[in-house]
Amino acid sequence: MSHEAASTQGAGREEDTAAPEAARPVPFRGGGFTHRRLGPVAPIVFLAIIALWEAGSRAGIISPIALPAPSEALGALGDLVTTGMLWKHLGASIYRLGLGWVLGSLVGISVGLMVGLFSLARAGLLPLVSALFPIPKIALLPLFIIWFGIGEGSKVATILFGTFFPTVIATYGGVDNVDRNLIRMGQSFGLSWLSIVRKIIIPGAMPAILSGFRISASIAIVLLVAAEMIGAETGIGAYILMAGALFALDQLIAGVALLSMLGLAIAWLIGRAERALLSWRA
Amino acid sequence: MQLILQGISHRYGGTNVLEDISFAVGDGEIVCIVGPSGCGKSTLLRIAGGLERPGEGEALIAGKAPEGSLNPLTYIFQDFALLPWRTVAGNVSLVLEDHGIETKRRRAIIDDVLSRTNLSDFAHALPRQLSGGMKQRVAIARALAVKPAIMLMDEPLSALDSQTRELLMDDLVALWQRERFSACYVTHNLAEAVRLGRRIVVLSRRPGRIREVVDIDMPLAERPERLVELEKLQRRVWEIMREEAREADREISDVA
Numbered sequence: 001m002s003h004e005a006a007s008t009q010g011a012g013r014e015e016d017t018a019a020p021e022a023a024r025p026v027p028f029r030g031g032g033f034t035h036r037r038l039g040p041v042a043p044i045v046f047l048a049i050i051a052l053w054e055a056g057s058r059a060g061i062i063s064p065i066a067l068p069a070p071s072e073a074l075g076a077l078g079d080l081v082t083t084g085m086l087w088k089h090l091g092a093s094i095y096r097l098g099l100g101w102v103l104g105s106l107v108g109i110s111v112g113l114m115v116g117l118f119s120l121a122r123a124g125l126l127p128l129v130s131a132l133f134p135i136p137k138i139a140l141l142p143l144f145i146i147w148f149g150i151g152e153g154s155k156v157a158t159i160l161f162g163t164f165f166p167t168v169i170a171t172y173g174g175v176d177n178v179d180r181n182l183i184r185m186g187q188s189f190g191l192s193w194l195s196i197v198r199k200i201i202i203p204g205a206m207p208a209i210l211s212g213f214r215i216s217a218s219i220a221i222v223l224l225v226a227a228e229m230i231g232a233e234t235g236i237g238a239y240i241l242m243a244g245a246l247f248a249l250d251q252l253i254a255g256v257a258l259l260s261m262l263g264l265a266i267a268w269l270i271g272r273a274e275r276a277l278l279s280w281r282a
Numbered sequence: 283m284q285l286i287l288q289g290i291s292h293r294y295g296g297t298n299v300l301e302d303i304s305f306a307v308g309d310g311e312i313v314c315i316v317g318p319s320g321c322g323k324s325t326l327l328r329i330a331g332g333l334e335r336p337g338e339g340e341a342l343i344a345g346k347a348p349e350g351s352l353n354p355l356t357y358i359f360q361d362f363a364l365l366p367w368r369t370v371a372g373n374v375s376l377v378l379e380d381h382g383i384e385t386k387r388r389r390a391i392i393d394d395v396l397s398r399t400n401l402s403d404f405a406h407a408l409p410r411q412l413s414g415g416m417k418q419r420v421a422i423a424r425a426l427a428v429k430p431a432i433m434l435m436d437e438p439l440s441a442l443d444s445q446t447r448e449l450l451m452d453d454l455v456a457l458w459q460r461e462r463f464s465a466c467y468v469t470h471n472l473a474e475a476v477r478l479g480r481r482i483v484v485l486s487r488r489p490g491r492i493r494e495v496v497d498i499d500m501p502l503a504e505r506p507e508r509l510v511e512l513e514k515l516q517r518r519v520w521e522i523m524r525e526e527a528r529e530a531d532r533e534i535s536d537v538a
């Protein structure tokens with residue numbers, strides 16, 4: 001009797017697992033909000049826009065007076081390479097950008113850490129940072145020229161100051177966001193103050209510092225061009241200014257393209273740094 | 283080593299959190315602290331470990347720490363508190379690095395504690411690759427690495443599922459039988475409390491006062507066999523806590 005009951009129950013269970021005719025898969029709703037690395041998408045978008053533009057110019061839809069064709073800009077770039085001026089301009093710009101940005105970031109991270117760690121620094125420096133951050137640093141260029149000379153000094157100083165403030169803000173924000181429980185853990189194991197800063201606070205603030213780098217690098221490029229437009233003979237900014245004054249639009253586009261490439265290269269470098277330093281984030 | 287809490291009171295801003303708490307954790311004793319949510323158990327534990335200064339009263343330690351103890355008062359946290367950017371071995375290494383131990387001996391200690399917690403295969407994994415139970419075992423390995431005299435545990439198992447909790451509980455009991463550490467163990471789970479505690483300190487609702495101390499004079503090793511007696515004790519503790527909750531309810535309806 002009982003055996004029979006058990007066997008019919010078993011059969012019933014089997015029936016349950018077999019799909020009834022109207023069964024359909026549960027609709028999938030879990031996608032999105034995560035990023036995949038789609039390698040070839042970015043170059044395809046770039047090339048498509050340039051191809052459209054070139055086609056428009058050839059067909060006469062885009063007037064050469066309003067906007068020269070990409071091929072003409074490419075020609076101007078070619079001229080730059082053959083005359084050897086490319087490296088002179090690019091070299092001068094990269095030197096100013098590199099020096100100004102690196103110094104600004106180093107000083108910015110140090111001050112940001114101080115603001116994040118010491119009450120006195122926060123009380124004393126934060127209002128100052130807030131007051132000076134919104135000033136367009138390019139407005140101070142004449143001042144910097146008086147202080148640091150008309151040469152490289154004033155340009156580097158402009159970029160340095162432009163980089164400094166966003167780095168301070170990103171760094172101290174990152175320090176504030178470090179999980180307090182991790183700091184408490186460090187204290188509970190008797191770690192020294194320096195160890196806690198080096199091994200817990202700085203790595204914890206690193207994501208914020210690196211995203212600050214992206215912003216400060218863009219600001220640095222904008223300031224670089226502005227500074228070179230005001231007082232320089234070499235540099236991409238000076239080249240663009242000259243081209244603009246002569247209405248040599250092909251050269252102007254070539255110069256702007258150089259800036260974009262510089263920006264892309266920097267973004268790529270920061271991306272590499274993020275992957276190396278933040279691999280723990282999954 | 284003993285931990286003695288004397289007349290501890292504490293307040294945050296206008297709210298009294300703890301009121302006149304005194305008890306002692308003897309050598310090799312596990313004292314469990316239970317009480318309603320928000321009654322100040324975590325605060326009490328922070329005060330006991332020197333992470334917070336009490337408003338009144340003091341936390342004292344007596345006796346000598348065992349030979350080679352690097353951090354006599356050691357925490358195990360509810361949320362594990364592992365550095366996400368360090369591997370399992372790196373997380374254990376963190377707490378040894380400040381003690382000037384030569385690299386070779388440090389490696390030996392790390393290998394030893396990881397094998398004692400069955401984590402040797404995961405030495406190079408990052409915390410995000412581990413399950414909750416494994417993360418807490420890493421935290422236990424890290425605590426063992428500094429040879430604690432007194433463990434301060436704030437709901438160490440409450441973030442885990444019940445099966446993992448059972449397994450880790452057995453691990454803890456086995457560990458205690460070997461090392462005889464003293465411990466202050468905060469928990470919500472009365473079954474855990476009667477399984478581990480030599481004494482159970484029952485706190486009242488906020489402001490936390492000692493409502494009752496229940497002694498359990500039964501060796502840890504015998505407890506799995508004497509479940510019926512434990513059950514009775516657990517019910518007694520629950521009665522005390524339920525009364526507490528009822529009184530709280532009554533107060534609220536009085537106000538209304």
Ligand SMILES: Nc1ncnc2c1ncn2[C@@H]1O[C@H](COP(=O)(O)OP(=O)(O)OP(=O)(O)O)[C@@H](O)[C@H]1O
Nearest residue numbers: 294295299317318319320321322323324325326488
């Ligand atoms: N840093 C703090 N500042 C202000 N108030 C706090 C702080 N920490 C805790 N409190 C308050 O003190 C009271 C006790 O908190 P505590 O975390 O010690 O309770 P608990 O008993 O551990 O609670 P639970 O069982 O939920 O973990 C709570 O009301 C909480 O809001």
Ligand SMILES: [Mg+2]
Nearest residue numbers: 323324325436
């Ligand atoms: Mg708590």
